[in-house]
Amino acid sequence: MKFLTSEKLVICGAAGMIGSNMLQTAMMLRLTPNIVLYDPYIKGLEGTYEEMLHCGFDGFNLQYTDDISVAFRDADYIVSSGGAARKAGMTREDLLKGNAEIAAKLGRDIRNYAPDVKHVVVVFNPADITGLVTLLYSGLQPHQVSTLAALDSTRLRSELAKYFKLPLDKVKNTNTYGGHGEQMAVFSSSTTIDNLPLNKIIGTDVFPEEDWHALQQRVIQGGKNIIELRGRSSFQSPAYLSIKMMEAIMGGEAFPWPVGAYSNILGYQNIMMAMDTQLSKEGVKVHLPKGISNELEVLKRSYKHLCSLRDEVINMGIIPPINQWSELNPHIL
Numbered sequence: 001m002k003f004l005t006s007e008k009l010v011i012c013g014a015a016g017m018i019g020s021n022m023l024q025t026a027m028m029l030r031l032t033p034n035i036v037l038y039d040p041y042i043k044g045l046e047g048t049y050e051e052m053l054h055c056g057f058d059g060f061n062l063q064y065t066d067d068i069s070v071a072f073r074d075a076d077y078i079v080s081s082g083g084a085a086r087k088a089g090m091t092r093e094d095l096l097k098g099n100a101e102i103a104a105k106l107g108r109d110i111r112n113y114a115p116d117v118k119h120v121v122v123v124f125n126p127a128d129i130t131g132l133v134t135l136l137y138s139g140l141q142p143h144q145v146s147t148l149a150a151l152d153s154t155r156l157r158s159e160l161a162k163y164f165k166l167p168l169d170k171v172k173n174t175n176t177y178g179g180h181g182e183q184m185a186v187f188s189s190s191t192t193i194d195n196l197p198l199n200k201i202i203g204t205d206v207f208p209e210e211d212w213h214a215l216q217q218r219v220i221q222g223g224k225n226i227i228e229l230r231g232r233s234s235f236q237s238p239a240y241l242s243i244k245m246m247e248a249i250m251g252g253e254a255f256p257w258p259v260g261a262y263s264n265i266l267g268y269q270n271i272m273m274a275m276d277t278q279l280s281k282e283g284v285k286v287h288l289p290k291g292i293s294n295e296l297e298v299l300k301r302s303y304k305h306l307c308s309l310r311d312e313v314i315n316m317g318i319i320p321p322i323n324q325w326s327e328l329n330p331h332i333l
């Protein structure tokens, strides 16, 4: 059976829930036979490796290591979920600081050991910030780094499909941009429900305004709901979507959802956030989402929220002030 490419894919955080599921998805989609698993937790990493052998997949050259220099040598693609998930008693700031520090190290490791990597997908949270920090320290070009940001859009589609009791594919073009969760910017003007524009239905008897607000809350709480139902944070959906991003980057099937990318668009600068994006072998292309004026206002609010998170990371001393970014990475103007 054929592979999409024979280039080397590295999965960081492969001992974890998302990382190990990314591996299984990449193998099932037969992206490449050459996959290297990295995680500092070597015992769990061996467990992931062993389980994949037990699946009985043919044709793979699978390796694992807790030595990042070995993992990254000659890497063509890197995807990383290697960071902490938020646990009880942990503040958002704790997660932000810890994972931003991991992202700074990831960036330095890319610069040192994988300077010729083609693309890096960052998954660990808060992904917009960890992606930005990785980009700055890696020295890569902005189109070479993207982040997983599709889950609000896929959750919006599933909530709408459940509300209207329709199959998922009757709900089209659900796009959320900007930051994740509370700060997402829903662009309902692009969405159709069984071919009817969503904006024509909102506020009618078919879909009262209060139901629309409640539905958006369910989207925002989508991740929390999975924790309540399953007793742990989501892992199958982020793993699947991250590897589908990688498939598009390797030249395979297009990725239909927004991804997080570095934006240099006027009014949305010096930030990584979900925009109207296309992934291909050339990396990620970023455009300002098309929307009506109140959607763009919400996007602006979301951008400002991400700027305040970014500024927290600057104040923590993890990344320098914006006017010094080009010294760290000359591709950032």
Ligand SMILES: NC(=O)c1ccc[n+]([C@@H]2O[C@H](COP(=O)([O-])OP(=O)(O)OC[C@H]3O[C@@H](n4cnc5c(N)ncnc54)[C@H](O)[C@@H]3O)[C@@H](O)[C@H]2O)c1
Residues within 6 Å of the ligand: 012, 013, 014, 015, 016, 017, 018, 019, 038, 039, 040, 041, 044, 081, 082, 083, 084, 085, 086, 099, 102, 122, 123, 124, 125, 127, 148, 149, 150, 151, 233, 234, 235, 238
């Ligand atoms: N972007 C998204 O939409 C999205 C969705 C869900 C979860 N996440 C995030 O993904 C991350 C991973 O979640 P999980 O459920 O797989 O967690 P997990 O705890 O199961 O796995 C994390 C793995 O990362 C490893 N790790 C720790 N430090 C590392 C480092 N410096 N380099 C490489 N690996 C390292 C750990 O040993 C562990 O095996 C979390 O930050 C979570 O919040 C993101």
